[in-house]
Amino acid sequence: MTFGLIWVAVPLSGAAEPTAIPDRLREEWRLDPFYQKQNDSEGLLVVGSGKVSDNALAEAAWIVGRMLDGRKDILKAMRENRVRVVVMAATEFTTDLPEHSKLKPKLYWDRRARGLGATLSNPAVSCGEENLLGFSGDPYPKESIFVHEFAHAIHGTGLSTTDPTFDKRLRAAYAAAIERGLWKNTYAATNHSEYWAEGVQSWFDDNASLDALHNDIRTRAKLKEYDVALAELCKEVFGDGTWRYTRPAVRLAEHRAHLKGYDPKALPRFAWKEVPLGDKPRATVQTSFGDFEVEADAKAAPEAVAAFFKIALQGGYHGGRSWRLLFRTA
Structure with a gap:
């Protein structure tokens, strides 16, 4: 597995071509020898394996620049906290990433997440190439997972340094909202961190x-x-500026100049990794009434169980008003 990286500058109009990593930078950041590309400019690290397209790295960098336009203080704090953005190739999964490789159980996380937020103890915020660029088969085609996860990173690794009062004020806003009955039966009601990340998505017209x-x-x-x-x-x-997130395929050409030769029709299709179901595969289902687990008997009805999980993993149950299957474990 090989990795590449690119730096983000603010304001950001595009991303330069990645180059080899200077020894000085490699030593300073203690970069794994698999890392092999970088754009040597001031900003936040965006990394991805050799399988990740330059356009995916450039898109993540561009979103960082748009979201934090005018907030060099937050970017500086995140950089000093060694935060980096990690882009997964469409053929890679959460635990393939060095920063997430210790997550257990592996199958759970590889089915559960196509992006995770950064923390001070593990300062890597990740996202999937397929969601950044809009591959067909993207499990989350109606929202940017990166906007959500980067909002978590801003909260946990940026604002925690630049404004120590922010988390307390966020918690108070969350408690008041729940007390008033807002966000009932939504992901935003989970905790104050998800309340924030979901709110940020809405702020950028992206929920x-x-x-x-x-x-x-x-x-x-x-x-x-x-x-x-x-x-x-x-x-x-x-701030209350004019920028709103839009998917690359429907974005004005001037706002995707950083995506070289971008053609949504030529992009590959995302597919979940094929793994054995096992005799008793389990699915975790998120519903408006709460989460629950179901267990199937693959021996009793192998064809039906295989068909159910195939449809589920292709996103067949993601758009329901009352429930959707998110991931499964064996």
């Missing part, structure tokens, strides 16, 4: 459409009306 885990508050305008306190926190951090 998923109405489904088992989301209500209809998916834009900045609606967030301002629905949850004033959360909207004010987003405004405080990001």
Whole structure:
């Protein structure tokens, strides 16, 4: 497995071609010998294996620049906390990444996540190439997983340094929102961290459409009306500028100049890694009523069980209003 990296500068209009990593930089960041590319400019590390396209690295860098435009203080804090963005190739999975390789059970995390937020103890925020560029088969085609996970990283590794009062104020806003009955039966109600990340997605007009885990508050305008306190926190951090996230395939050409030769019709299809089901495969299902596990008997009905999991892993149950299967373990 080989890795490449690119630096983010702010403001960011595009991303230069990756180059070889200077020995000085490799030593300073204690980079694994598998890392082999970099863009030597001031900013935040964006890394990916040799399987990851330059466009995926450039897109992640571009989003960082858009989200934190004007917030060099947050970028500086994250850089000093050794935060890096890790992009997974479409053929790679969470535990393939060095920073996430110790997560157990492996199969759980490889089915559970196509991106994780950074923490001070593990300062790597990850995302999947397929979601960044819009491959067919993307498990999350209606939202940017990177916007969500980078929001977690900003909270946990940036604002924690630049504004020690932020987390306390966020917790208070979350508690007040739950007390008022806001975000009922949504992912945002999980805890104050998810409340923040989901709010940031809405701030950038990027939250998923109405489904088992989301209500209809998916834009900045609606967030301002629905949850004033959360909207004010987003405004405080990001400002109230004009930039909104849009998928590369429908984005204005001037906003995808950093994507060289980008053709959405020529992109490959994302597919989950084929692994044996086992005799008693288990699925975790998230619903508007809570999470629950189901266990199938592959011996009793092998064809039916195989068909069910194949459809599930291709995203066949992701868009339901009342439930969706997210991942499974053997």
